[in-house]
Amino acid sequence: MLLWWFLRLTGFIMLCKGKASKCDDFTDLDFHESFMGTNLNVKLLLFTRANLDCGQELSHLNLMDQPLFHLGHTTTFVIHGYRPTGAPPVWVGHVVNLLAAQGDMNILVVDWNRGAANLNYYTAVANTRKAAENITAFIHNMQEKGAMLSSIHLIGVSLGAHVAGFVGALLKGKIGRITALDPAGPLFSGTPPEERLDPTDAQFVDVLHTDIDAFGYRGPLGHIDFYANGGADQPGCPKTIFSGKSYFVCDHQRSVFLYLCSLNQTCNITAYPCSSYHDFLDGRCLQCESFKPASCPILGYHVSEWRDSLLRLGQTKAYFSTTSESPYCKMNYKVDIVTWNQYMRWGIVIIKLHSGRRVVEAKIDHKLSKFEQYTATRLLAQFDEDLNPVQKITLCFVTGNVIGPRYKMRLLHIRLTPLERPDRPQLCRYDMILEENMEVSFRPMACDEPHI
């Protein structure tokens, strides 16, 4: 017993010692250092499946000295953004683990904290160029040793996205892929393509926007630009300044968490190419004709499967909505309604799906929908949860009139199509009257009509 305890203790000490001596950590700066400013120093921390929890700093010149680094594997650089406090990003560990799960690759966490941690944002922006030159020199070195540029993937967050863009531009756009997570907007908005990330910086550039109204970049920057919830305000993020720091960073940071969820693949977020978020909410962009026979593109790491169609299309803007919490997936239904009212009706529709005791609700209230006689009205119903099988559906029609008569909406036909699950049947129901503010429940039927 005593021996066992002794062995365990020594093992623990050795493990601690081993960690302390062998692992290289992300630069952690204090706030006063960020206040005073530090000189840029780019550290490359290597993570592979063999050392997921223990980063190894890679020498810029003698990269072959590190036995864990395989030039034959794909190399993914993760480049962080502006760090006003100097603390290391919270997501580094997650992104490394999840990337390693996608394949055996070299994951290089670019630590340019000494350039990014500065209260003066201008200094950090100026340092992006220098950091980019540093990384480019390293990639040149890799190339000389026999690495393929097309097997390099740069993931840049915020300012890091533009760093990746500069690296790509310095390598004449021959890099395989750049992923930009909410690329920084301030000081980059309205600049020409050579002063920011643009689609020519890599063979494939995918961008995720989550904070276009504050720290993010508004316009499209890649071959595909995903706009989460329209790109501006994210659900679950504080609306007032009283929430402190998260009021500023929540929207911006959401891009990283959405990307992590796409790596995690607990659920796939389908994005719908569209001209605007409003059009998407109106249900005008649910077909994804240009990708046939493939489905609509999926957000995140695996969008590379749509690469050829996206390159053919030039630049694509894609929209989707999320829930307020991880894994952020919404279940979208396309709702087609045909009415027979002689006169036009305007209103919002509330749809509830029931499965057992569970109920999810979708309120289609971003604007008043128009219902015209014998004309199909298409709506997009977004549910926070995916309930299956749907045993009961409840509909409610609301015009918002406080006084005046209670109008009725007379449905000939309603059809709900689960967009993300084409394998499931469409749900139909015929001949119904929806009285204003009154809920009507029914058992949906599968839409196929074999007996006519």
Next chain:
Amino acid sequence: MNGDIELENFRLETDGLFDNNNSQNERAVKDQITGGYGDKSFHNRHEAAEDSHLLVADEDSRVQSTQLGSKVMGQDSISISLQESSLYTQAETGRHGRQGLLWYLNKEVVWRLTLWMVIALCLLVVIVVVIILSLVLYSVLYVDEDDTFDHKSLVVPRFYSGSMRLNFTTDLLSPWENQSLALSTQLEEKISNLYSASPALGRYFSSVSTSAFRNGSITAYYWLKFLMPLEHEQLVRYTLSQEMVYNVLYQHLYDQEPDSDQLLYIDPATVYMEIGNRTGNDQGNLTLLENTTQARP
């Protein structure tokens, strides 16, 4: 305007005397008018002045310090207007009428509210009440234009026919003819009820005829007759489309619980429907029915 000039005169006087006290001004005008009316006699004038003092007692309390002066003033004004009224002919009374109106309008009725304020307030209330009433009336009297239709306009017939399999245990003892008739009646009632209750199809539904056959299992044939208005292009495409007529029947059967103790359970999956292109009456249906039976093996 003579009245105005007069008023101004008074004001000038009162201004000088009472430091531009408006209530005094008003009182002076009132007093003057009280005295000014032709039917008031001389010996009434003190009473009148005193009456008005009583009426405006609150004012008096406010201007107690100048009460004496005001009394004098009041008497003065009466004497002036009396002089005037004795001088002018009856044609001039209109002027006094206007003056009277002004006085009435400026009279304080309730708690510093003068008459014109009260009138304006009343008007406002009336307008609001009228608006609310009309809205309420509109909601109450509102007739949904989709609820009303003209039976007489429905003249063009449209037919649908089809079959369904019945889950019905036959009584082997009683003759099949009797059972068939009972079954048909029951089925007709069921179909008729469901189509009549349909919000969209109810008004167009005319009749149904059915016939049940034992043919291995029991199969029932049915014929549906709808009546449409002369303008029915859209109607046929949407409301009275085959898809719609079929699905109204289907979803009604679909909502039934299979294990309910209903005598007549129909599996919705066995319902078949086609558009009948023949026009005719129930008699015609029967002939068709016979033809079909003969045609079937």
